[in-house]
Amino acid sequence: NAGVTQTPKFRVLKTGQSMTLLCAQDMNHEYMYWYRQDPGMGLRLIHYSVGEGTTAKGEVPDGYNVSRLKKQNFLLGLESAAPSQTSVYFCASSYRGTGNTGELFFGEGSRLTVL
């Protein structure tokens, strides 16, 4: 099992460009999340999904859109990138069901720089 895979791992954008980060998980998890991490800020939740076809806002959703068309994939989109979106982005997934530990499984991160 690959677990949680994020692509791309690195990307440089110019202000105003758009891009999509892809998160894929092979653990059949219902829940998926996108976090961003900035120096000294810890991880902040951007958007999350509790199942295929559903999305919801987290702590810092502005400037981002997400889609969950397939259970195994969770896409994070930046329609018009801004320098403030320079960050490391982490995707995570978790199982939903009785008896689960609530453990989140994280990807290795995607480093995005907006010039």
Place this chain on the structure above:
Amino acid sequence: DAKTTQPPSMDCAEGRAANLPCNHSTISGNEYVYWYRQIHSQGPQYIIHGLKNNETNEMASLIITEDRKSSTLILPHATLRDTAVYYCIVRVAIYYGGATNKLIFGTGTLLAVQP
């Protein structure tokens, strides 16, 4: 979800026990205590969680005070590879319909294991 307070940094000698404290004075009766760690630039990794009883697994022990207002994560024999940021998080149980299993991360404790 209740907020947590952790010291920003701690040192520990290699081979000694590392005791990482966390205060969560506003914790509710149905909120669990979770610990994650993040080794430099990697995705966070689940360590352990508990409700009110002390817990132990192959990685660490979790001691929760009787009033549940604080807890301590214990790494019994710290190694250089345990150098990481450790996050203490409290959140509601995830067994109920509508619960999202999302975790809100703070800034954590940077544990530096010294040779």
